[in-house]
Amino acid sequence: MIIASTNNFFTEIISFFSDGLGWGFGGEILGYTAIAVIYLIFFAVAGLYLVLMERKVAAWIQLRIGPNRVGPWGLLQTIGDAIKLVTKELTGTIKADKFLYNLAPYFPIVAALISISVFAFGESFQVFDINIGIFFLTAVSSIGVIGILLGGWASNNKFALIGAMRSGVQVISYELSVGLSLLTMVLLTGSLQLSEIIEVQRTGGWLIYQGHIPAIIAFMIYMISGTAETNRAPFDLIEAESELGAGYHTEYSGMKFAYFFLAEFINMFIIAAIAVTVFFGGWLAPFDLFDNVWFLQPVWFILKVGMIIVLMMFFRWTYPRLRIDQVLTLEWKYLLPLNLMNIVLMAIMVWAGFTLPWPF
Amino acid sequence: MSYFSDIYNGFKSLINGFKVTHKYFIHARKEIITVQYPEERPQIFERFKGEVIMPHDENNEHACTGCQACEIACPNGTIEIIWDRVLDEETGKKKKTIDKHIYHLSMCTMCSQCIEACPTDAIVWGQGFEHSVTDRTQLTKVLNNPGSKIRSDVKE
Numbered sequence: 142m143i144i145a146s147t148n149n150f151f152t153e154i155i156s157f158f159s160d161g162l163g164w165g166f167g168g169e170i171l172g173y174t175a176i177a178v179i180y181l182i183f184f185a186v187a188g189l190y191l192v193l194m195e196r197k198v199a200a201w202i203q204l205r206i207g208p209n210r211v212g213p214w215g216l217l218q219t220i221g222d223a224i225k226l227v228t229k230e231l232t233g234t235i236k237a238d239k240f241l242y243n244l245a246p247y248f249p250i251v252a253a254l255i256s257i258s259v260f261a262f263g264e265s266f267q268v269f270d271i272n273i274g275i276f277f278l279t280a281v282s283s284i285g286v287i288g289i290l291l292g293g294w295a296s297n298n299k300f301a302l303i304g305a306m307r308s309g310v311q312v313i314s315y316e317l318s319v320g321l322s323l324l325t326m327v328l329l330t331g332s333l334q335l336s337e338i339i340e341v342q343r344t345g346g347w348l349i350y351q352g353h354i355p356a357i358i359a360f361m362i363y364m365i366s367g368t369a370e371t372n373r374a375p376f377d378l379i380e381a382e383s384e385l386g387a388g389y390h391t392e393y394s395g396m397k398f399a400y401f402f403l404a405e406f407i408n409m410f411i412i413a414a415i416a417v418t419v420f421f422g423g424w425l426a427p428f429d430l431f432d433n434v435w436f437l438q439p440v441w442f443i444l445k446v447g448m449i450i451v452l453m454m455f456f457r458w459t460y461p462r463l464r465i466d467q468v469l470t471l472e473w474k475y476l477l478p479l480n481l482m483n484i485v486l487m488a489i490m491v492w493a494g495f496t497l498p499w500p501f
Numbered sequence: 502m503s504y505f506s507d508i509y510n511g512f513k514s515l516i517n518g519f520k521v522t523h524k525y526f527i528h529a530r531k532e533i534i535t536v537q538y539p540e541e542r543p544q545i546f547e548r549f550k551g552e553v554i555m556p557h558d559e560n561n562e563h564a565c566t567g568c569q570a571c572e573i574a575c576p577n578g579t580i581e582i583i584w585d586r587v588l589d590e591e592t593g594k595k596k597k598t599i600d601k602h603i604y605h606l607s608m609c610t611m612c613s614q615c616i617e618a619c620p621t622d623a624i625v626w627g628q629g630f631e632h633s634v635t636d637r638t639q640l641t642k643v644l645n646n647p648g649s650k651i652r653s654d655v656k657e
Contacts, residue, residue: 201529202522206537459522460515475508 149265151176176268184257184407189219191406191450198454229395234297241295246397248288249404255281256411261335263424263438274335275327278415279320282370285404286312289372292401296392307465308372314472318366321480325359325487326352326419329496339423343432346499347422353497355487360420362480364452367412369472371405374456375463413449414442421445428501545628550611553604554627555644562652563645565623567599571615579608580615599645606632607640621655 155172162168193208193215200207208215256278261267271277286309293305327333329352330341342348349356369376393401417423422445424438431437463471490496525532536543545551557563567584581603586595616624624644634640 198526202526204525204529204532205535206533455519455522455526459518479508 149267151266151268180257180268181254184254184410185403187410188403188406189223191410192219192222192402194447194450195406195454198451199458202455202458223399226395226399231395231397232392234392236297238295238297241291242392243397245288245291245295246393246400246404248291249285250288250400250407252281252284252288253404253407253411255284257407257414259335260414261339261418261423262442263435265435266439267336270334270336272332272334274338275323275333275415275419278411279316279323282408282411283313283316285408288401288404292393298392301392307378311372311376311465311468312370314469315366315369318362318472318476318480319370321477321484322359322363322366323415323419325355325480325484328352328484328487328491329356335418335423338419339425342422343425343429344499346497347420347425347427349420351496351499352487352490355483355490356420358479358483359487360416362476362483363416363420364456366472366476367416368453368456369468371408371412373405373409374453375460376468377457378462378465378468409450409453410446413446413453416449417442417445421449545630547628548626549628549630550613550626551629552606552627552632552642553609553615553624553644555602555624557646558652561646561648562650563623564621564652564655565599565602565619565645566621566651566655567597568620570618570620571624574614574618576612576614577608577610579605579610581605598651602644604642604644605640606642607637 154175155169157172164171196218197207197215208218211218211221258268259271259274259277261270289308289312290305293301293303293308296302326338326348329348330338332338332341338348342351345351349360352359368374424442426432426437426441555563555565567582569582569584572580572582582599583601583603584597584599587598588594589596613626616626632640
């Protein structure tokens with residue numbers, strides 16, 4: 142029943158409940174619930190601090206200081222914001238489709254929380270080590286689109302519907318690019334399983350070093366498609382705060398708005414975590430220093446994910462917003478052919494043996 | 502074949518944008534222009550239009566003759582002058598003197614028409630900007646100090 146290949150921290154928790162306390166199958170269920178609670182708490186806190194980090198990074202880029210009054214260095218700012226959001230009234234429009242309107246905020250956040258269960262935070266910190274890891278991630282992130290479309294439709298608001306339609310077409314277009322650029326790196330590893338990918342990087346150097354030119358092109362295409370997937374940065378016409386009201390979440394307030402908002406930040410974390418796992422070596426330290434020290438592995442992972450997230454925040458405050466027809470032109474006319482050519486290039490390189498070896 | 506030059510030019514423009522932003526991010530600590538009010542006060546210039554004041558010299562004298570030019574020039578009635586004809590001791594004639602120069606800060610649009618209309622430069626711009634009060638009656642100000650009178654050398 143436990144879907145992990147080796148014994149790790151989480152299987153220890155589950156076997157503590159089922160075998161240690163002797164509760165059998167009920168104990169396994171309890172163990173899984175305990176792991177789910179740990180992940181939920183971790184990601185709720187991470188979501189809060191990502192919002193604060195976004196505000197501080199945006200402020201540093203714009204030559205000002207971010208929030209610094211609530212708590213030292215503004216650390217308690219999002220807790221204040223969260224309390225404010227929770228106490229807001231949940232308004233709704235009269236003619237809105239009640240069931241769909243209430244159901245829509247849950248899809249993005251459920252999809253995001255399912256995706257984070259397969260990440261490898263360390264050698265023994267992976268809950269589900271399934272053998273179709275990357276495929277599972279791209280498949281589950283498609284569920285989030287349903288929430289956006291439902292939110293726009295159920296709001297009974299023409300402009301929210303326009304925003305939702307644009308967002309839907311943008312997300313499904315860029316999922317192609319995300320999948321194909323990850324496929325380019327799978328050619329190097331030969332396996333979709335996340336722990337296998339990191340194992341290949343441990344012995345052969347990081348994948349962005351092994352497949353040099355096609356891997357760098359794949360990384361750039363992945364970053365562009367990843368920021369478009371999460372409706373962020375230059376591709377945020379959907380939720381453009383100064384145009385179109387607020388897009389598909391115009392009619393939401395209070396806790397439901399907080400779900401959409403939090404789902405966006407957790408999606409950003411997911412995109413960065415996939416990039417770190419596939420391109421930059423996951424929890425491995427550079428040059429394999431102290432790889433076996435178990436408490437350093439999550440630290441390296443979080444550090445690398447943080448740097449990619451700062452890169453995504455840079456994109457938001459450096460580049461102007463793209464119009465929806467420019468967004469679609471970029472994907473279908475430029476990124477998709479480039480991606481396909483890149484896959485062919487990488488395949489030729491792997492077949493002819495031109496990947497860079499790791500000398501250490 | 503402009504397809505490939507399009508890609509190249511697009512990529513170059515991305516790098517250009519990054520050059521500007523990364524400089525601000527890395528040198529942020531030196532270049533931050535935020536003034537952390539209330540601990541640090543910002544620098545206020547002479548030409549700042551904070552509120553209308555009537556400067557008094559050391560003998561508690563001002564230059565307002567009570568001509569009501571500012572009251573007539575004001576577009577929304579922010580200024581009210583209370584004046585009277587007082588018997589002047591030296592010449593024996595009745596002279597118009599000002600009793601109170603009332604200025605409603607809550608209604609003032611800072612248009613400077615009153616200051617430009619004044620023939621004796623009695624009112625000028627002050628640099629105070631902290632006008633928030635909890636009691637709205639504090640926003641109705643009397644610009645001339647109690648017991649002050651006009652300077653002797655002010656011409657009509």
